[in-house]
Amino acid sequence: MPNRRPTFFSFSVSFCFIVFSNVALVASKSTIEPCSNSDSCNALLGYTLYTDLKVAEVASLFQVDPIAVLTANAVDISYPDVENHILPSRLFLKIPIQCSCVDGIRKSVSTKYKTRPQDTLSSIADSIYAGLVSADQIREANSIADPSVLDVGENLVVPLPCTCFNGTDNGLPAIYLSYVVKPVDTLAGIAASYSTTITDLMDVNAMGTTSIKDGDIIAVPLSACASNFPKYASDYGLIVPNGSYAITASHCVQCSCGPGSRNLYCMPSSLAVSCSSMQCKGSNLKLGNVTVQQSSAGCNVTSCAYGGYANGTIINSFSSSLQPRCPAGPQQFPILIAPPTYVPDSAFAPAPSPHSDGSTTTTVPKTSKVPSTGSLPGFGPAGAPLGSMSDASTLVNSVSTLPAALLTCLLIKLISPVSL
Ligand SMILES: *[C@@H]1O[C@H](CO)[C@@H](O)[C@H](O)[C@H]1NC(C)=O
Numbered sequence: 001m002p003n004r005r006p007t008f009f010s011f012s013v014s015f016c017f018i019v020f021s022n023v024a025l026v027a028s029k030s031t032i033e034p035c036s037n038s039d040s041c042n043a044l045l046g047y048t049l050y051t052d053l054k055v056a057e058v059a060s061l062f063q064v065d066p067i068a069v070l071t072a073n074a075v076d077i078s079y080p081d082v083e084n085h086i087l088p089s090r091l092f093l094k095i096p097i098q099c100s101c102v103d104g105i106r107k108s109v110s111t112k113y114k115t116r117p118q119d120t121l122s123s124i125a126d127s128i129y130a131g132l133v134s135a136d137q138i139r140e141a142n143s144i145a146d147p148s149v150l151d152v153g154e155n156l157v158v159p160l161p162c163t164c165f166n167g168t169d170n171g172l173p174a175i176y177l178s179y180v181v182k183p184v185d186t187l188a189g190i191a192a193s194y195s196t197t198i199t200d201l202m203d204v205n206a207m208g209t210t211s212i213k214d215g216d217i218i219a220v221p222l223s224a225c226a227s228n229f230p231k232y233a234s235d236y237g238l239i240v241p242n243g244s245y246a247i248t249a250s251h252c253v254q255c256s257c258g259p260g261s262r263n264l265y266c267m268p269s270s271l272a273v274s275c276s277s278m279q280c281k282g283s284n285l286k287l288g289n290v291t292v293q294q295s296s297a298g299c300n301v302t303s304c305a306y307g308g309y310a311n312g313t314i315i316n317s318f319s320s321s322l323q324p325r326c327p328a329g330p331q332q333f334p335i336l337i338a339p340p341t342y343v344p345d346s347a348f349a350p351a352p353s354p355h356s357d358g359s360t361t362t363t364v365p366k367t368s369k370v371p372s373t374g375s376l377p378g379f380g381p382a383g384a385p386l387g388s389m390s391d392a393s394t395l396v397n398s399v400s401t402l403p404a405a406l407l408t409c410l411l412i413k414l415i416s417p418v419s420l
């Protein structure tokens with residue numbers, strides 16, 4: 001069944017006018033998902049570093065946990081002092097964020113930026129936040145009357161794009177990456193980089209054509225493993241992209257996804273120090289342990305699985321079931337990479353993806369010995385996600401003279417036959 005969403009990714013860039021003699025307003029498109037309730041979801045931002053930054057500095061730009069930034073990018077966190085590791089300029093990272101519903105649309109508004117000398121709204125938007133937000137959006141979100149006077153030390157809200165689409169794509173668990181289109185990108189290239197299809201990207205973003213342009217923000221569905229923790233758990237809704245992992249339960253538990261299975265697999269984390277019991281009641285199995293026993297009736301699979309974190313307590317569930325066949329082989333873990341020290345040669349290639357790059361050192365998680373294939377109670381594949389979208393505009397300060405601005409507008413008019 002085709003998965004249709006009532007969304008619009010409109011590409012008519014004919015709306016163009018001159019604000020000042022040297023500034024032209026050119027529309028960039030971004031996918032907008034309407035929403036009505038107060039729930040939120042896990043989402044990812046595709047972020048390109050504007051300078052060398054420590055892991056902790058990147059995390060503080062978005063006010064997220066440094067460990068979460070590393071695990072979302074399949075970086076091995078067992079390296080010493082990994083939070084102070086310096087990441088190279090132009091490195092592409094996935095930043096995990098919480099996507100909420102604000103004024104009827106999905107966005108993240110928990111990020112604040114403290115202005116420094118020399119900052120302008122454009123430098124904050126285009127450079128520091130790498131095009132994930134526009135100068136205009138920051139101006140609006142903070143009701144700035146005169147963008148030319150920014151006080152140093154001001155705390156600005158930085159609204160960031162995200163989508164949830166019910167945590168599914170074509171009925172399978174998915175987490176959405178907000179991806180800022182680069183000049184070299186093609187839709188086919190992005191689809192290939194993220195193991196999806198052009199059709200699916202067009203469907204998700206409700207695009208009429210395959211054309212994308214520099215600065216557009218599209219939602220890219222990443223295949224993921226979903227959790228089914230109870231609503232009262234603090235990590236309710238945890239969803240982990242294929243090929244990566246997440247640390248939860250106050251750094252006590254790590255949950256990974258892939259490569260071979262869509263089941264979220266959780267076990268005690270390598271960071272676990274003072275954690276509540278990770279042993280299932282009435283058994284000698286610990287979180288993540290699975291035992292199998294072949295009998296004439298079938299395969300008796302017993303497991304101790306993680307069930308969420310509530311009130312400072314790890315919920316675990318012990319289950320035993322008779323399955324027709326024993327799970328094949330041991331639990332497989334995503335391949336982890338060493339903390340990146342250079343930007344792989346894909347710097348100018350479309351849609352770089354850290355852990356798909358063969359030139360990066362790979363390491364195996366140190367805790368890779370687990371009995372058998374872990375199998376969590378099923379999370380039923382869901383129906384079609386719902387969503388819709390429109391466009392946002394970016395203030396582009398690239399045209400320096402009035403004639404040039406006029407020419408740009410004229411060109412845009414000629415190029416795009418469809419008007420807004
Ligand atoms: C997860 O990613 C690996 C490659 O990174 C791929 O081989 C596998 O099919 C993916 N699994 C799912 C469920 O998408």
Ligand SMILES: *[C@@H]1O[C@H](CO)[C@@H](O)[C@H](O)[C@H]1NC(C)=O
Nearest residue numbers: 267268286287288289290371
């Ligand atoms: C349970 O898992 C732990 C690692 O979390 C491992 O050290 C232990 O040997 C496992 N026990 C059984 C009975 O499989």
Ligand SMILES: *[C@@H]1O[C@H](CO)[C@@H](O)[C@H](O)[C@H]1NC(C)=O
Nearest residue numbers: 291293300301302320321322
């Ligand atoms: C499966 O094995 C466990 C112990 O390993 C046992 O308690 C349980 O009764 C067995 N279940 C079945 C259906 O044989």
Ligand SMILES: *[C@@H]1O[C@H](CO)[C@@H](O)[C@H](O)[C@H]1NC(C)=O
Nearest residue numbers: 231232233309310311312313
């Ligand atoms: C959490 O703990 C508080 C007090 O310690 C208690 O009042 C509350 O009911 C607990 N909530 C849950 C979901 O267990």
Ligand SMILES: *[C@@H]1O[C@H](CO)[C@@H](O)[C@H](O)[C@H]1NC(C)=O
Nearest residue numbers: 166167168382383384385386
């Ligand atoms: C959203 O997902 C849930 C399970 O994840 C499913 O039960 C529900 O039907 C889905 N809703 C829509 C509108 O797709």
